[in-house]
Every structure is written in C-alpha cells, then in structure tokens.
Amino acid sequence: MPNPSTRPRPNRVRRNRRVAGGDAARNELVSRSLESAQQCLVNQDYGTAFAHYLLVLNLAPALKDFARESFRFTLFKWAEELDALSRIQDIFDCYEQALELFPNDEVIVNSMGNTFSGLMGFRDEAAGYFHKALKLKPDFADAKENFHRVANWLVERWHFLMLNDHKRNAKYQRAIQKAVQSGFNTVLDIGTGTGILSMFAKKAGASEVCACELSNTMYELACEVLSANAMEGEIKILHMKSLDMEIPKDIPNRVSLVVTETVDAGLFGEGIVETLIHAWKHLLLPPQISESQAVPTSGVGRVIPASATVFGMAVQCPEIRRHHRVGVVEVGGVCLTGAPELHSPAIYSTDSDDSTEPYTTERLSRIPGGYTPLTEHFQALTVDFNSPQELGGLCSQKPSRICLPITKHGVLDAIVAWFVLQLDEENSLSTGPEEETCWEQAVYPVQNLLDCAVKPGDSLILEVSCQDAYLRICMVSLVRTGDGMETELDGDPSLSSEAELCSALACLQTTQGRDQQKCMLESSEIALLNNVKYHDSFKTALSKSLSSIRAGGKSESTVLDGTGCSADCGNSQRQDCPNTASDPLYVLDVSEGFSILSLIAAKLGSVKAYSSVEKEQHQTVLKILAETNGVSEEMLEFWLNHVEDDSALLQRPTTDKMWSAVILDCVETCGLIRQELMEKAALARCLLEPGGRIFPGRIVMYGMLVESETLLQESAVQGTEPTLGLNIGPFINQFTVPVHVFLDINTLPCVHLSQTVELFTLDLMYPNANYNSREVKVQTCSSGRVTAIPFWYQVHLDDEISLSTFSEDSHWKQAAVVLDEAIEVKAGDLLLLNIQQHKNSMSITAKKGGEHTATGSAD
Numbered sequence: 001m002p003n004p005s006t007r008p009r010p011n012r013v014r015r016n017r018r019v020a021g022g023d024a025a026r027n028e029l030v031s032r033s034l035e036s037a038q039q040c041l042v043n044q045d046y047g048t049a050f051a052h053y054l055l056v057l058n059l060a061p062a063l064k065d066f067a068r069e070s071f072r073f074t075l076f077k078w079a080e081e082l083d084a085l086s087r088i089q090d091i092f093d094c095y096e097q098a099l100e101l102f103p104n105d106e107v108i109v110n111s112m113g114n115t116f117s118g119l120m121g122f123r124d125e126a127a128g129y130f131h132k133a134l135k136l137k138p139d140f141a142d143a144k145e146n147f148h149r150v151a152n153w154l155v156e157r158w159h160f161l162m163l164n165d166h167k168r169n170a171k172y173q174r175a176i177q178k179a180v181q182s183g184f185n186t187v188l189d190i191g192t193g194t195g196i197l198s199m200f201a202k203k204a205g206a207s208e209v210c211a212c213e214l215s216n217t218m219y220e221l222a223c224e225v226l227s228a229n230a231m232e233g234e235i236k237i238l239h240m241k242s243l244d245m246e247i248p249k250d251i252p253n254r255v256s257l258v259v260t261e262t263v264d265a266g267l268f269g270e271g272i273v274e275t276l277i278h279a280w281k282h283l284l285l286p287p288q289i290s291e292s293q294a295v296p297t298s299g300v301g302r303v304i305p306a307s308a309t310v311f312g313m314a315v316q317c318p319e320i321r322r323h324h325r326v327g328v329v330e331v332g333g334v335c336l337t338g339a340p341e342l343h344s345p346a347i348y349s350t351d352s353d354d355s356t357e358p359y360t361t362e363r364l365s366r367i368p369g370g371y372t373p374l375t376e377h378f379q380a381l382t383v384d385f386n387s388p389q390e391l392g393g394l395c396s397q398k399p400s401r402i403c404l405p406i407t408k409h410g411v412l413d414a415i416v417a418w419f420v421l422q423l424d425e426e427n428s429l430s431t432g433p434e435e436e437t438c439w440e441q442a443v444y445p446v447q448n449l450l451d452c453a454v455k456p457g458d459s460l461i462l463e464v465s466c467q468d469a470y471l472r473i474c475m476v477s478l479v480r481t482g483d484g485m486e487t488e489l490d491g492d493p494s495l496s497s498e499a500e501l502c503s504a505l506a507c508l509q510t511t512q513g514r515d516q517q518k519c520m521l522e523s524s525e526i527a528l529l530n531n532v533k534y535h536d537s538f539k540t541a542l543s544k545s546l547s548s549i550r551a552g553g554k555s556e557s558t559v560l561d562g563t564g565c566s567a568d569c570g571n572s573q574r575q576d577c578p579n580t581a582s583d584p585l586y587v588l589d590v591s592e593g594f595s596i597l598s599l600i601a602a603k604l605g606s607v608k609a610y611s612s613v614e615k616e617q618h619q620t621v622l623k624i625l626a627e628t629n630g631v632s633e634e635m636l637e638f639w640l641n642h643v644e645d646d647s648a649l650l651q652r653p654t655t656d657k658m659w660s661a662v663i664l665d666c667v668e669t670c671g672l673i674r675q676e677l678m679e680k681a682a683l684a685r686c687l688l689e690p691g692g693r694i695f696p697g698r699i700v701m702y703g704m705l706v707e708s709e710t711l712l713q714e715s716a717v718q719g720t721e722p723t724l725g726l727n728i729g730p731f732i733n734q735f736t737v738p739v740h741v742f743l744d745i746n747t748l749p750c751v752h753l754s755q756t757v758e759l760f761t762l763d764l765m766y767p768n769a770n771y772n773s774r775e776v777k778v779q780t781c782s783s784g785r786v787t788a789i790p791f792w793y794q795v796h797l798d799d800e801i802s803l804s805t806f807s808e809d810s811h812w813k814q815a816a817v818v819l820d821e822a823i824e825v826k827a828g829d830l831l832l833l834n835i836q837q838h839k840n841s842m843s844i845t846a847k848k849g850g851e852h853t854a855t856g857s858a859d
Contacts, residue, residue: 026059029055030055030056030059030060030063033055034052034056034063036048036052037049037052037053037056037074038070041073041074044077046077046078046081049074050075050078050094053067053070053071054101057101058101061101064101068102068105071101071102072105072107072108075095075098075108078094079094079095079115088119095111095115099112104136105136106133106136106137106140106143107133109132110129110143110146113127113129113130113133113143114126117130117146117149117150123150124215124216124217126150127150127151127217130146130147131147134147141838141841151735151736152741155217155218155221155735157715158439159193159194159732160713160714160716160732160736161713161714163196163717163722163728163729164713164717164718164722165437165438166721166722168438169722169723170724171423171427171429172197172200172259172261172304172423174427175304175305175426175427176197176200176201176204176257176259176304177200178424179257179302179304179424180201180204180206181204181205183256184256184301185206185256185257186208186209186255186257187201187208187209187256187257187259188211188212188242188251188255188259188279188283188284189209189210189211189258190211190242190258190259190262190275191212191214191242191260191261191262191270191275192211192212192213192218192237193213193222194221194222194728195222195225195226195237196723196726196728197211197261198211198235198237198259199225199226199229199235200259200724201257202234202235206257208255209234209235209236210235210237210238210250210251211238212238212239212240212241212245213237213239214239214241216239219239221731221732223237225726225728225731225732228727228730228731238250242278242279242283243274243275245282246282254283254284254285254301255283256284256285256300258276258279258283258284258301258303258304259304260275260303261305263308263421264439264442265359265431266359266361266417267308267310267442267471268469268470268471269469269470269471271469273383273394274469276303276391277388277391277392279303280301280388285299285300286300286301287300287302287386287388288300288302302386305385305421305423306384306385306424306425307383307385308382308383308385308419308420308421308422309382309419309420310379310380310381310417310419310464311379311380311417311420311432312378312380312415312473313373313416314373314374314375314404314406314412314414314415314454314460315373315413315415315416316371316372316410316412317364317367317372317414318413319362319368319369320367320371320413320445321411321413322526322527322809323523323524324344324346324360324413324414324445324446324447324523324526325413325445325446325452326339326342326526326529328530331529331530331532331534331535331596332535332536332538332597333539334596334599334600334625334629335625335628335629338624338625338627338629339624339625340517340519340620340621340624341448341518341519342518342521342529342621343518343519343520343521344360344445344521344522344526345360345522346443346444346445347447357470358444358470358471358474359417359444360443360523361440361441361443362416362440362443363440363441364416364441365433365434366744366747366748368746368808369808372408372410373408374406374407374408374410375404375406375407375460376405376407380402380464380471381464381466381471394466395466395467395468397465397466398465399463399464400464400465401461401462401463401464402462402464403459403460403462404459404461404462405458405460406454406455406457406458406459406460407456408456409454409455411453411454412446412452412454412460413446414443414445414446415443415475416442416444417441417442417471417473418430418431418432418433418439420432444473444475446475449475449478454478454480458478458479458480460475460477461475461476461477461478462474462475517624519618519620520617521593524593524669524811525811528595528811529596530809530811531809532809533803533809534803534809535596535597535600537802538597538797540801541695541801542587543604545661545691545692545693545695546587546601546604546607546661549660549691549692550585550606583606584608585606585607585608585660585661586609586610586653586657586658586659586660587602587608587609587610587659587660587662587663588610588612588639588650588653589601589610589611589663590612590639590650590663590680591612591663592665592674594615594618594621595611595663596622596625598611598613598622598636598663599611599622599629599631599636602631602636603629603630607635608635608637608653609635609636610638610639611637611638611639612638612640613638614640619638622636650680650683650684650687651687652687658687658688659688659689659692660688660691660692660693661692661693661694661695662687662693662694663694663695664694664764666696666764666793666795667699667795669813670742670815671743671792671805671812671814672739677762678762678764678767681694681764681765681767682767685764685765693765693798694764695797696764696795696796696797696802696803697764697796697798698761698762698763698764698796699762699764699793699795700760700793700794700796701758701761701791701842702756702758702759702791702793703756703789703790703817704752704754704755704756705752705754705780705789705825705831706748706751706752706753706786706787706788706790706816707750707753707784707787707822708749708750708787708788708816709787710748710749710750711748711750711787711788711818712788712818712822714740715737716729716733716736717729717732738817738818738819738820739818740788740815740816740818741813741815742813742815743790744814745806745816746808750788750790751784752781753781753783753784753786754780754781754831755779757776757778758776759791759833759835759844760774760835760837760842762837772836772837773834773837774834774835775832775833776833776835777830777833778831778832779828779829780825780830780831781827782827783826783827784825785823785824786822786823786831786846787818787822788816789816789817789844790816791814791815791816792804792806792814792815793805793812819846823846823847825848831847831848832846832848833845834846
C-alpha cells in the first residue's frame with residue numbers, strides 16, 4: 001500500500017466554484033461536500049471525509065482529476081482504521097466504491113491487491129489486481145514487486161519444470177492418444193492447469209473434451225492457452241472443482257475417460273482419492289468389469305493414470321535431522337534441556353491430527369550433505385485408480401504393518417517415499433530420488449525417538465495407511481537386537497512365550513515414550529535453534545555492546561559474564577557492581593517467529609528483555625526456559641502484550657526509557673531481505689539510548705556469475721519443443737519471476753563462471769553510508785553462458801562478529817536472480833553489474849561491453 005502518512009496538500013476550493021453541469025442546488029451540494037471532506041482530513045476524520053468524497057465525485061465526475069490525490073490518501077487512511085478494527089468487509093466495500101470511480105487508477109488497483117494479499121486464501125485475487133496494475137502502468141515498481149511476490153505462490157516453480165519435462169509430457173500424450181483411439185473419446189480433464197492434457201486429448205481425436213480448474217489464475221491462463229492453440233471452441237473449460245460438477249448442468253453426459261495429475265510428492269495430498277471416488281460415482285461411465293472384457297466403443301469408463309505404487313526407505317540425513325529434531329543442549333548460554341518436546345509440523349506419530357499433512361518434501365538428489373539409505377527399498381502401497389471399490393475402501397482400511405530390516409549402521413532421520421505412476425500398460429512415470437523429475441520426494445521425519453542410532457539386525461516396524469486422504473507412514477516401533485536374543489516382529493507379532501514378550505518389550509522403543517508438554521515449531525525455526533554459532537555470536541555481540549553502555553561507552557572490551565558484572569570484576573568485588581535490579585538495560589527482540597535471543601539477552605544480567613514472540617505456545621516455551629535458566633519472570637516479558645497495535649511494534653519500552661539494543665530479523669529464511677527492513681531500522685534508531693545498537697548493524701550482499709540449466713528450467717517454459725508443439729510458454733511465462741528463492745547453492749547444478757564478488761551493502765546503523773545503486777565489474781573465470789546470479793548475505797552484528805547466510809549450519813537458504821537473456825562469455829571477460837535498490841527489492845542488470853542489458857530483480 002502506498003505510504004498513507006504522506007499527507008497531500010489540501011485542495012482549496014471556493015464555495016462558489018463553478019462545477020460543470022447540473023443545477024445550482026447540486027453545485028452548492030458538491031461545493032459544500034468538498035469543503036467538508038477537506039476539513040475532515042484536517043481533523044483526521046477519514047471515514048467522514050471518504051463519504052464526502054464519494055458524494056462529490058459521483059455528483060461531479062469532472063472533479064476526479066482535481067481530487068484524485070486527496071481521495072487516495074483518504075481511502076488509504078480510512079482502510080488502515082478499518083483494518084485496526086478488523087472490519088475487513090468494510091475495507092473491501094470502500095475499495096469497490098473507489099474502483100467504480102477510478103477503475104484505471106494503478107495505485108488504487110495495486111493497493112486493493114495488497115489488501116487481498118494480507119488475507120489467507122485470497123492470493124488469486126491479489127495477483128489479479130497486481131497484474132492489472134502492471135498492465136495499466138508497466139513500469140510501476142510497487143506493483144511489479146507485489147506481483148512477483150504472489151506469482152511464486154500462484155504458479156509454483158514445479159509448473160515450469162513439469163512443462164519442460166519432455167519425457168513426462170510425451171508419455172502422457174501417448175497414453176491419452178492410445179485411450180482415445182481405443183474408443184474412450186469423451187474426456188474430462190480434472191485440474192487442467194494450463195490445459196495441456198485436454199489439448200492432447202483433442203489432438204488425439206476425442207469427440208468431446210471438458211476441463212475444470214479451481215484456481216482463478218490457472219483458469220484464466222488455460223483459457224488464453226486454448227485460444228492461442230485454436231481450441232477455445234473445441235474444449236469446454238469450467239472454473240470449478242470437479243467435486244461440484246453435475247450432469248447435465250455442467251456436462252451433458254458421463255464421460256468415458258478422466259485424465260488428471262492431481263498428485264503431490266505424497267501421491268494423495270492434492271485429493272486424487274476423493275476426486276476419483278466422486279468422478280466414478282457421478283461423472284464417469286462404469287469401469288471395465290475384467291481385463292479379459294473386450295474394449296467397447298461406448299459404455300465403459302477409465303482413468304489415466306491407471307494405478308500407482310508407493311515405495312519407501314529409511315535414511316540417515318543430517319539436513320533433515322537439523323530441520324526436524326533439536327540436537328543441541330545449550331545455545332548462547334541457554335540450556336534447552338528443560339524445554340517441552342519441540343517438533344516440526346510434519347508430525348510423526350500414529351495419533352497425530354488427521355488434518356495435518358504428515359510429511360514434508362525434499363529433492364533428495366540435491367539435499368545438502370546427501371543421504372544414506374539404512375534399509376532396502378520397500379513397497380508401501382498400491383492403488384488401482386480404475387477400481388471404484390478399492391478407492392472407496394482405501395481411507396477406511398486398517399493400516400498395513402511392515403517390518404523393515406536395518407541394513408547399515410547410522411542415525412535414523414526419516415522415512416522417505418516416492419511413487420511410480422502407471423499411466424497405462426506401457427507408460428509409467430517414477431518420482432524416485434534417482435530420477436530427473438519435477439516431483440520431490442515425501443519425507444516423514446523421525447522426531448520423537450529418544451535414541452535414533454541403528455545397526456544391522458535392528459528392525460523398524462511401520463504402519464502405512466491412507467487416512468484423511470493423506471499417505472501416512474508412521475513408525476510404530478524400533479526393535480533392537482538383544483544381547484544374544486533375537487526379537488522378531490513380523491506383521492501382527494505373536495511371540496511364543498512370556499519370556500520373549502518381556503525381551504521384546506525391553507528392546508522396544510515406542511514413539512510415545514515421553515509424557516510431557518509438546519510445542520510445534522516450523523522446520524526453519526528448529527534449524528535456527530540448532531544453529532549454535534548464530535546464538536553464540538549474538539550473545540557475544542550483545543554482551544560487548546551492553547558492557548560498553550554500562551561502562552559509559554568508554555570501552556567495548558569489558559564483557560558481561562552472565563551475571564550482570566564485568567568479567568574482570570572478580571568474585572570478591574561483585575557486590576560493588578552497579579545495582580542490576582534497579583536500573584536494567586532494555587533489549588527488544590523483534591525477530592519473526594520463535595526466537596530465544598531475548599532470553600540470551602536476559603541471561604546477561606541487568607537486562608530487561610522483551611520478546612516479540614506472538615504464539616501462546618511459544619511464549620510458554622520461553623517462560624519454561626527462563627525459569628529453568630534462572631531468569632526471573634520480571635526480566636523477560638512479551639512485547640506484544642504491551643502494545644495495542646501490532647503495526648506499532650517499535651516503541652519506547654516506557655515513557656522515560658530508551659532501548660539499549662534492538663534485534664531486527666533482517667533476512668527471510670527463503671534468502672531475501674525482509675520487507676520494510678529499512679523503515680524498521682529507521683524507527684529503531686530513533687528509539688535507541690546513547691550508545692545503543694541495532695543488531696545486525698550492517699548487511700553485505702555477495703554473489704557470483706553462474707550457468708545453470710536447472711534455474712532456466714524452473715523459471716520459464718523453454719520454447720514449444722518440451723510441450724510437443726503446443727503454444728503454452730508465452731502465457732505461463734507471464735508468471736516468471738526473476739528471482740528464485742529457497743536455494744541451496746552448494747548443491748545447485750551449475751557452472752561457476754566467476755569468483756565471489758561484493759554486490760551491495762545496507763547499513764542499518766549509519767544510513768548516510770547507504771546508496772541507491774552500485775556498479776560492479778566482474779571478471780569471468782570460465783567460458784559459458786551467464787544465466788543467473790546467485791546471492792547471499794554476510795550479516796554483521798558489529799565490526800568484528802558476522803554470520804553468513806551461505807554457511808553449512810545456516811538456517812537461511814540462498815536466492816538467485818535469473819537473467820531474462822543469457823550472456824555468452826569467455827574466460828577473462830568483464831561484465832558490468834548494476835544493482836539498484838527500490839524499497840523492498842533490488843534489481844540487477846548485467847551487460848558485457850556495448851551489448852544489450854540482461855535484467856533480473858531480487859524482491
């Protein structure tokens with residue numbers, strides 16, 4: 001939203017100003033209302049001012065240009081007040097009224113998109129408004145930044161990988177062509193996306209093709225694609241879920257073929273089971289009775305894909321471990337042993353909430369540090385999509401139990417799963433970790449096993465089910481080989497004697513061994529908690545700064561030792577140190593999500609620390625840790641309990657105190673600078689006492705030139721060859737974003753074409769040192785095509801202590817700008833990079849010599 005605090009100059013209008021058209025009474029009403037609107041603005045009565053402006057501009061449209069700036073300001077301020085009162089519907093009503101008056105005002109259109117993007121479930125609508133604002137003004141930087149932000153949500157990067165997967169597309173085309181030419185020529189494409197499968201069916205000769213798509217963005221995109229391929233009149237596309245389709249309201253008759261790819265890494269996560277159960281009941285012709293039955297020309301239905309088989313294995317993987325299991329006992333001087341049981345959202349137990357997705361996803365071939373199989377591959381589940389009876393009973397079946405022998409020494413970190421999708425008898429697709437595929441693998445992390453070390457001879461007991469339409473692989477128990485005793489559990493175990501049962505129970509480690517409080521953290525928050533260097537660095541930097549303030553700024557070498565006294569005081573002199581209880585220093589941690597930095601500060605002694613942790617569960621964890629670490633209740637408080645408005649987070653601790661340190665969360669986990677960072681830093685600087693500091697004080701951006709076909713494949717459809725001649729690329733490529741996030745550069749398939757170079761610096765403590773643009777000359781060290789510029793940050797807490805977002809133990813990922821055109825280079829060539837900062841984004845242009853410029857941006 002544009003800055004509503006920038007007040008426009010009042011447009012002074014004489015009461016007798018002549019208004020074009022209308023009679024004298026209406027002119028008088030317009031003039032009076034305009035004056036009233038301006039007076040209300042002066043009095044900050046924005047709701048009444050908005051009502052007056054609506055009246056004026058509806059009665060006198062000729063005044064629109066005259067009043068546009070004041071009207072925008074009024075709208076934005078009134079929307080802010082309504083938002084503070086949680087009057088969401090009233091906000092939308094105001095914007096709709098504003099857009100009736102100014103339908104082509106790119107600022108209002110963009111702001112409407114911002115309103116939608118702040119609400120869960122309205123990303124489609126937000127993208128539509130941002131896209132419209134860009135069409136109205138293509139160089140509108142705010143709209144471009146906003147559109148790139150939501151485009152990653154709406155058209156996920158796997159869409160591009162999928163459409164660039166020639167092998168996958170060709171197999172679907174062959175399976176659909178064979179089915180259509182065998183007589184299954186009335187087709188329904190469920191979850192059509194770009195419409196590619198529908199077009200395969202039509203090109204194969206299907207007599208009727210219908211497609212449905214729920215996403216508004218993808219529906220509109222599919223309509224454009226069908227039109228560009230001259231099929232808009234031959235394929236009927238519906239903007240709805242297949243579960244809501246009815247005959248004959250939406251399609252005239254039952255179809256003979258359903259094609260779909262509504263599968264995720266865990267096979268069932270996009271609802272394919274429920275979708276096909278409904279299709280068989282309401283939209284499809286009945287299935288073929290037996291394989292020996294002759295294929296009819298009508299009267300029988302089928303589904304592509306025909307079936308799927310799920311496979312899995314147990315693995316050791318340090319990267320998965322550090323994101324899902326707290327593996328440290330102390331960080332930054334805070335002992336974590338007294339904390340409740342912390343787990344990630346991928347809850348790994350048999351009694352987890354059925355509505356929770358029980359797995360996360362990883363591309364194992366590119367996971368940092370790699371992985372080690374601890375078992376052989378096993379077959380977990382097979383499902384026949386052409387059997388309505390099997391589909392109907394899938395979710396109600398009792399879990400099947402699998403005994404999995406451990407084959408290697410290691411640490412049990414996860415069960416990973418993938419599947420083979422059998423399109424028909426001849427064509428199949430595998431999502432296995434060794435395959436080059438657009439799918440990732442499903443990961444079921446082991447989180448609540450006390451001892452995860454395993455060895456050959458041990459056995460893992462798993463239960464596999466499809467509860468609540470999710471593939472669930474739950475670890476029931478780990479049976480360890482006893483001393484000279486063999487414990488056997490196979491399927492439904494029946495032990496032959498009481499002695500064997502006792503022995504098995506002694507060796508058994510169940511997943512429900514700890515009866516204590518539990519708290520869920522995001523996987524990135526667990527990785528952060530495991531980052532010892534991060535917390536120790538903050539502790540040291542905070543201690544130096546606070547000690548300097550205590551010493552009156554004379555020296556930064558005096559360091560607090562955790563008791564509030566300097567390390568050189570000596571035990572005999574501790575009673576002579578300043579009274580820590582009467583005059584504490586104030587530290588504010590406004591990190592996003594769960595953070596223990598406030599507790600680290602409070603443990604330094606003579607510090608009253610405030611945490612911006614919002615969730616009640618997280619506050620409870622910090623309170624427990626404070627108690628077990630000897631921090632008194634009054635020295636750790638929760639800042640959001642003290643402020644009335646979350647948007648006014650940065651305020652004085654009290655009317656007569658200032659902050660000694662403010663901790664800002666500067667880099668998002670995805671690898672980008674946080675939005676509104678510089679604005680927050682400006683506010684924080686105004687709230688610091690003399691000698692106080694912002695942490696971090698400075699951020700330096702680094703990058704390199706690379707050639708990466710993978711990034712190109714993930715960023716845009718590369719011509720028409722991958723889509724088998726269909727014209728899809730220009731339409732879905734509208735949603736290409738120039739920056740890729742959540743990257744692991746160390747495992748990204750690429751060729752380094754330069755050394756690391758410093759690109760940009762943001763100084764949060766001394767803004768006069770900042771600049772809006774910078775040119776950097778980069779010399780190439782190899783020949784190739786520069787396609788992208790990966791980048792990361794060095795986060796400087798002070799002049800001596802810094803953290804890299806590119807380190808192996810970092811909880812941060814990296815990002816990369818993908819150039820709109822590759823640049824051919826030879827070793828020794830010089831490229832000129834121009835880095836521009838605009839609000840929350842940075843754009844990077846690259847050129848060689850006098851050639852044209854390739855661009856990208858880091859939003």
